[in-house]
Amino acid sequence: MNSPGVKPVVELKRLTRSFEQGGERIDVLRGVDLAIRPGEIVALLGPSGSGKSTLLQAVGLLEGGFGGEIMIAGHSAEKSNSHARTVLRREHLGFIYQFHHLLPDFNALENVVLPQLVADRPRAEAEARAEELLVALGLGHRLEHRPSQLSGGEQQRVAVARGLANKPDLVLADEPTGNLDEATADRVLGEFLSLVRGEGSAALIATHNERLAQKMDRVVRLHEGVLE
Ligand code: ADP
Ligand code: MG
Numbered sequence: 001m002n003s004p005g006v007k008p009v010v011e012l013k014r015l016t017r018s019f020e021q022g023g024e025r026i027d028v029l030r031g032v033d034l035a036i037r038p039g040e041i042v043a044l045l046g047p048s049g050s051g052k053s054t055l056l057q058a059v060g061l062l063e064g065g066f067g068g069e070i071m072i073a074g075h076s077a078e079k080s081n082s083h084a085r086t087v088l089r090r091e092h093l094g095f096i097y098q099f100h101h102l103l104p105d106f107n108a109l110e111n112v113v114l115p116q117l118v119a120d121r122p123r124a125e126a127e128a129r130a131e132e133l134l135v136a137l138g139l140g141h142r143l144e145h146r147p148s149q150l151s152g153g154e155q156q157r158v159a160v161a162r163g164l165a166n167k168p169d170l171v172l173a174d175e176p177t178g179n180l181d182e183a184t185a186d187r188v189l190g191e192f193l194s195l196v197r198g199e200g201s202a203a204l205i206a207t208h209n210e211r212l213a214q215k216m217d218r219v220v221r222l223h224e225g226v227l228e
Contacts, residue, residue, distance in 0.1 A: 007074045008035040009092070009170040009202045010059055016067035017054050028054050030225030031068070036202050038169065041193060043213035044206040046222030052206035055222065056172050059204065060093060061085045073169055090119050094168030094201070096192075098175040100159040102147040108134060108154075109143040112161045119166050126165075133161035137191055153184040160192050164199060171196060171203040177212070189215065 015032040018025050028051040036042055046052050057063045058070055061077055070077040072088045080088060102111045112130035117123065134143055137157040147155050156177065163171055176192065177185035189212055196203050205216065213219050220227045 006037055008071070009038055009073055010204070011035045011071040012055075012058070012068065013071075014068035015055070015058055015070065017051070017058065017065060027225055029058070029066075032222075032225070032227050034220065034227055036170065036204060039197075039200050039202055040218065041196060041203045041205070041216045043216040043219045044204055044222065045208065045210065045213050045219055046206075047208060050222040051225065052208075052222060053174055056174050056204065056206055059170075060095060060172050061089050090166065092169045094163040094166060094171040096159050096163035096171065096173040096176045098178045100147065100155040102155060102158055102162070104147055107144045107146050108139060108150065108158045108161075111147070111158055112165050115162060116165050121166075129165060130161065133164060133195070134158070136195055137161055152180055153188055156180060156188050157191065160188070160195070164195065164201065167199065168201055171201050171205075173203060173205040175206055175208070177209075178207070185209075185212070 012032050012034045015029050016027070017029040018027045032055060044052050044055065058066045061070070061072070073092050075088055077085060077088070103114070106114065109127065109130050112133060113123070113126045116126035116129060131143065134140060137160060139154060139157055142150060142154055147158070150158065156179070160176070163173070177189045180188060193215060207213055
């Protein structure tokens with residue numbers, strides 16, 4: 001599956017995760033194996049409750065409690081302490097959620113600038129990058145609008161720009177258009193994919209929409225805790 005010599009941006013080996021629910025143990029992930037090559041766009045399909053968000057949380061290094069191995073750009077997550085995991089996250093990963101989670105008191109531009117300042121990019125560069133992304137997404141006339149002044153599709157485009165702001169090697173997107181009507185979802189996803197392709201980032205995109213998944217390079221399906 002992987003060309004020799006190319007290091008995957010993420011590699012999961014025998015990933016497991018269980019939860020306690022009402023005194024019962026449920027095994028959500030039962031040994032997930034996955035490798036994503038640089039620049040590859042992968043759709044993660046599976047019905048609601050199949051563990052898509054749980055899998056993305058594992059790759060996002062935001063939660064513990066997983067068994068197996070998680071490698072990000074060749075670095076083992078288990079062998080990294082919490083500071084090192086934060087650095088891995090900041091240097092390699094970008095996140096886009098179903099609900100935009102934009103900061104309500106900041107305008108569109110600032111919402112895309114902030115994660116870059118956190119990554120120590122100088123403000124002028126961060127602003128230029130934010131504007132470039134927002135213009136590419138058709139929001140050049142909305143830079144100073146706050147989230148509440150934007151439509152759902154526009155809010156989600158800002159979230160896309162924010163997720164890509166730090167030029168991540170891998171973008172993790174959890175049902176990024178799940179909150180939009182069908183026509184808007186198609187448009188935003190199309191723009192998102194062409195931007196990601198143009199930037200050369202890889203992406204892992206959870207969706208339960210088969211039709212949208214067909215626009216990606218590869219489809220993997222979560223079924224009974226493993227990928228097929
Ligand atoms: P999906 O994103 O595919 O809808 P999730 O990953 O959100 O699925 O959830 C998979 C299963 O894990 C569900 O049965 C859910 O109830 C359970 N689950 C997820 N997170 C937790 C948690 N923090 N505590 C208990 N159960 C959880
Ligand atoms: Mg989910």
